[in-house]
Amino acid sequence: MPIVSALDAHPLRDGRQSPRALSIRRGVQLMLAERRIQCLPELCLRSGRRADLTALTEKGEIWIIEVKSSVEDFRVDKKWPDYRDYCDRLFFATLADVPAEIFPDECGFILADAYGAEIMREAPQHALPAARRKAMLTRFSRSAAARLFAAELAGVPIQTIDAD
Numbered sequence: 001m002p003i004v005s006a007l008d009a010h011p012l013r014d015g016r017q018s019p020r021a022l023s024i025r026r027g028v029q030l031m032l033a034e035r036r037i038q039c040l041p042e043l044c045l046r047s048g049r050r051a052d053l054t055a056l057t058e059k060g061e062i063w064i065i066e067v068k069s070s071v072e073d074f075r076v077d078k079k080w081p082d083y084r085d086y087c088d089r090l091f092f093a094t095l096a097d098v099p100a101e102i103f104p105d106e107c108g109f110i111l112a113d114a115y116g117a118e119i120m121r122e123a124p125q126h127a128l129p130a131a132r133r134k135a136m137l138t139r140f141s142r143s144a145a146a147r148l149f150a151a152e153l154a155g156v157p158i159q160t161i162d163a164d
Contacts, residue, residue, distance in 0.1 A: 017067075018069055020069035020070070021067050021069040021073075023095070023112075023113060023114035024068075024093050024094060024112045024113075024114075025052065025053060025067050025093075026114050027093075027112035027113050027115060027117040028053060028093045028110055028112050028117045029041070030115070030116050030117070031112070031116055031118065032053075034116075036058055037056065037057050037058070038055065038056050038144075039055040039056070039065075040054050040055075040140060040144055041053055043139065043143055044139075045139070046086075046135065046139070047086075049083070051064045051065075051083060052065060052066050052093075053065040053067065053093075054086075054136075054140060060137075061088040061089060061125070062086070062087045062088050062089075062128065062140070063089045063090070063091060063123070064083045064086060064087040064089075064090050064091070065091045065092070065093050066080050066083065066091070066092050067092075067093050068093070068098065068103075069094065074092075074098075074103070075102075080092075080107075084126065086128075086132070086136055087128070088126065088128055089108060089122075089123035089124070089125055089126075090107045090108065090123055091108035091109065091110050092107055092108070092109055092110065093109075093110035093111075094110075094111065094112065095111075095112065095113060096111060096113070100120065105121075107123055108122050108123025109121040
């Protein structure tokens with residue numbers, strides 16, 4: 001089932017994200033855009049899980065950023081280690097009132113609010129195998145194209161943007 005519908009006014013808001021999570025996501029997306037890193041929210045992975053944000057850098061690195069809006073949100077999430085199999089770098093992003101020390105050192109850390117974000121700790125690189133990288137790049141591209149098409153069908157004005 002696609003996560004974008006031409007009939008949905010807010011196709012990437014499925015009711016599971018809190019206003020806090022959406023503000024973190026927005027801030028991270030703004031920061032990534034400033035760095036010329038393209039991202040897609042809620043990308044479905046081959047495992048069936050959905051990454052909060054999947055980003056593609058100019059160098060072709062694939063990042064996954066997991067949004068955590070509270071201590072409890074992090075504590076109940078047992079699936080985040082599975083995301084390592086689908087990215088070169090794994091980050092957590094949160095708000096200033098969530099203690100940074102709860103997040104594992106083997107992941108990057110991003111501090112965000114609705115207006116921007118800052119990478120406080122870089123994520124270590126663990127390069128994807130070539131076949132997995134190709135599969136992820138294909139999934140990212142096809143999902144982006146499908147979302148663009150759905151937006152166009154819904155009457156959203158589309159302007160050409162050169163990502164390079």
